Amino acid sequence: MTNGGSTFRPSLPRILTGWSRIMKTYLTAVLLACTVQAWAGTATINIDTTRTGPKLNPSMYGIFLEEINHGVDGGLYAELIANRAFEDSRPPEGFTLQDGRYKDEKGYESGFEVRPGAVPRWSLIREGEAKGRIQIESTGGLNENTPYCLRLDVEELASGRVGIANSGFWGIGLTKKAKYDLVLHARAAEPFRGSVSVGLENDEGAACSQVKRFTGISPTWKRFETTLTATMAEPKARLVIAADAPGTVWLDFVSLFPRKTFKNRPNGLHRDIAQMIADLKPGFVRFPGGCVVEGGTVETAYNWKLTVGPVEQRPERWNAWGYRRTHGMGFHEYLQFCEDLGAEPMHVGFAGQTCLYRHAEHVPMEEMDWVVAGFTDAIEYANGAVDSKWGRLRAQAGHREPFEIRLVEIGNENGMQQYEDRYKLIHSAVKKAYPDLTYIADYAIPGGQFDMVDHHFYNHPQWFLSQFDYYDRYDRSAAPVYVGEIAVTSDEGGDLKGNLIAALAEGVFLMGCERNADVVKMVSYAPLLAHVNGRSGWHGMIYHDSTRVFGTVSYHLWKLFGANRPDFTLKIDVKFSSLRKASITGGIGLGTWDTAAEFKDVRVEKDGEILYGSDFSKGVEGWTTEGGTWSVVDGAYRQSDRVVGLSYFGDQTWSDYTLTLKARKLSGAEGFLIVFGHKDSNKYWWNVGGWGNRDNGIEFNRTPVGPHVSGHIETDRWYDIKVELKERKIRCYLDDKLVHEETGVGTERFFASAGQCEATGDLIVKVINTSPEDVTTAIKLDGIDRLRSKAELTILKSDSLEDNNSLDNPAKVVPLTRTITGIDTDFTHTFPAYSPTVMRLKE
């Protein structure tokens, strides 16, 4: 195993803790200090309006819409009944039952809960002396695509009732006086002379609507429809279906839709959630994912052809996120939504390789025809003439005019030679049929043809804060980039993610994307949606329950940035100086990666004072270990297994120190890990002889700090190691030779970018102050004679970096817009601590 944490290629979230605590402590310290000394940073921003930079893509800010977290089924898709087709009891496709669990052939577990006889989301209602039962049947359903159905046996009613209830997705949310359209399918065994009633009730059984009855239930499936009007507002209603006579009734495809959907489309979308998305004014919509595209097995990979046609005939599939997706919001509905939003559709198709983070399965190369056709037919459905095979289906679904897909991504987070081979096959076939589309690859495939590559970044706030210049460093001869997935995912972002720290950090990264718009063409946050009760371990940017919806601070930041996207950038020069010098603080540590080694003569010195000097022969008091087998052998502190092993020492307040020690490798593949700045769960390490014993590199929480330097550690040789910390400067020496000279993360704490809007001429200045101090800034604009003295300023601010919005307090941290005066080509403004600000200046 070789260590090293690439952030360039798709990386799974790195979960880190402690940043918020550090920031809180830091902020408290600053606030306390402010009582004796008013700290304030100063900065200058010089904007040269005559020097224009790259043009931004008008569709730069978009959304990534995936069925995850019950964001679509149970959220955006307005269906209120969960498990409406009773298919949730059906085992996941392509998985087999092994040792009581559904697994694929490589052992990857589907997450399907095996509960024989269970009817997920439905419950039996049996009141009074009534007798009856329910049972899932796996055959005899409404059609062969949805074979499961529910059997209800009513043995005796006495004075009670027998029926079933569905509470939707953690409660059916009702609005008083709103109308709800109900559809159900039923058949009965002869003789059944009764009727089936439907009504909405609350938890206590109190009616929330009138009760309607269906008669004429016969042995063949029949569709019944009615409308229920809510008599009260209720967040946790349930639909109750009851039979009023003994006998056997089968039910299938039970659906309840609010009459009012987004743009009032039938089989439509939840108004409030869709509106939150519309408010982002996305330039594009990437759908349907995400890992759902790849699936856990070939059978569960996303096949858009299963998602078109009458809803009650659409086969459902097990989702990569641990539940079954209904395909109710299918290909057509996605395209319709894009049109309703005025956003470009970006279709992501299955590339013949299932999810790498699960267990990659591959469609054999000689069987790839259907995979290729998945792309060409999708494009024909969206763009084709009404007399083409798939275009006709679109027209039949009510949309004669083409939808115009121009952006196509081949696969999601795929990789390895198998992907590259499949990508090339798909690309050449699809490009031949549709030469003018933009083709997006998951990365720059060697020898591959692509117009854009998709980068994903899930990381901690410090990483994003330290990557303002990430795309400054991008090779200009390489392919343009779509940054398809961005989010702070570590603990610092809070449970919901997207709190103020996260938003600041993402904002800094986005400013870096904007000013590199020659390379970065599109950006989107991920994932977009989450039901508060339906999270798949992931977060959302927009959260909802059955009646409420809110956006996180990240949502508001992205919305603000999208609304203030300039058409081109302007040359900007920013200088920041702070009275407060931030230092790397924290203890030290010793460690190994896949290697056994020993250490001695460890010494920590600051300004001539010795903070620590080891004498391991007397013991290792104060050292704490994490992995590995540590002991003292001949006066040296030894980690004797070929594993990752760390041992820590010291004080979290230590700063500006010099760490010296001797280290010797005993066996294994690599060299040493020398830890410094270890505070809470954050740490730097100098990885000496890492990456297969080929490189030396500094990392903060496994993220690179500066470039690697070639280096190799020999076995059985003592090395002299020295790490010098001065404020944020890090110098690393091996045998007295300087190997690295770097600056720690988060040094820059004041970021600005500028651009102009062609239509209005507005000059847009974005500033993010991530320092704990207000920054008084002299802003100068060259190349224009005068500016209007009034400007619009929008700021996103809160008392704590951990603050976020919630269902109960949806507007705790939202942008505040006001007019500021006294603007000139040379003016001063103070940017508050921990805040993003957008200014629109007018000539």
Ligand code: AHR
């Ligand atoms: O956004 C959640 C998931 O993260 C996406 O499905 C996938 O592309 C990535 O790994």
